[in-house]
Amino acid sequence: QVQLEESGGGLVQPGGSLRLSCAASGSTSRFDVMGWYRQAPGQQRDWVAVITPGGNVNYAAPVKGRFTISRDNAKNTVYLQMNSLKPEDTAVYYCNAVQSQNSYWGQGTQVTVSS
Numbered sequence: 001q002v003q004l005e006e007s008g009g010g011l012v013q014p015g016g017s018l019r020l021s022c023a024a025s026g027s028t029s030r031f032d033v034m035g036w037y038r039q040a041p042g043q044q045r046d047w048v049a050v051i052t053p054g055g056n057v058n059y060a061a062p063v064k065g066r067f068t069i070s071r072d073n074a075k076n077t078v079y080l081q082m083n084s085l086k087p088e089d090t091a092v093y094y095c096n097a098v099q100s101q102n103s104y105w106g107q108g109t110q111v112t113v114s115s
Contacts, residue, residue, distance in 0.1 A: 001026045002024060002025070002026040002027050002097070002099065002102075002104045003024070003025050003026050003104075004022055004023070004024050004025075004095045004096075004097055004104055004105065004106035004107075005022065005023050005025070005106060005107075006020060006021065006022045006093065006094070006095050006106045006107065006108065006109040007020070007021050007022075007023075007109065008020040008021050008109065009093060009109030009110045009111045010110075010111070010112070011112045011113075011114065012085055012111075012112070012113055013113070013114070013115050014085060014086060014087060014113055014114075014115055015084060015085065016085050016113070017081070017082060017083045017084075017085065018082045018085065018111060019079060019080070019081050019082070020036065020079065020080040020082070020093055020095075020109060020111075021077060021078075021079050022034070022036075022077065022078045022079075022080075022095030022097075022106055023075065023076065023077045024076040024077070024078075024097050024104070025076070027076070027099060029099060029100075030053055030073050030076070030099075031053070031076055031097040031098065031099045032052070032053060032097075032098040032099055032100075033050055033051070033052055033053075033097075033098045034050070034051055034071055034078040034095070034096065034097045034098070035047060035048070035049055035050035035051065035069070035078070035095075035096050035097075036048040036049050036050075036069065036078070036080045036093055036094070036095060036096070037093070037094045037096055038089075038091035038092065038093045038094065038111075039091055039092050039094070039108075040088075040090060040091040040092075043091075045094065046060065047060055048060050048063055048067065048080070048093070049063065049067055049069040049080060050069070051069045051070065051071050051078065053071075053073060055071075057069050062088070063082075063089075066082065066083050066084045066085075067080060067081065067082050067083070068080070068081040068083075069081075076097075078095060078097070080093070082111070085111075085113045086113060087113045087114060088113075089111060089113050090111060090112050090113050090114070091111060092108040092109065092110050092111075093108065093109050093110075093111050094106055094107075094108045
């Protein structure tokens with residue numbers, strides 16, 4: 001059974017950086033698109049960034065230029081480097097991975113940007 005486990009969330013001051021990791025287990029096959037989503041309190045879950053197996057990336061407008069998504073296909077792991085963090089980036093961040101038209105989600109990791 002496929003499982004995704006996020007790590008790297010926490011509390012950071014505005015302007016700071018965090019790096020999120022998401023390791024996928026339970027499959028020996030490579031995943032298709034992998035990505036990050038976030039959900040702030042009282043808000044819907046929004047996509048943040050996605051990456052294809054070949055490394056093509058796409059970012060949501062609010063994070064473009066500040067966040068960088070990357071992946072290690074050999075480890076079935078996806079990363080999100082977040083720089084110049086703002087209070088409005090505060091949310092639970094979820095990892096998503098697609099394989100054989102199945103979509104899998106992690107349990108989420110809290111990111112709080114506050115002074």
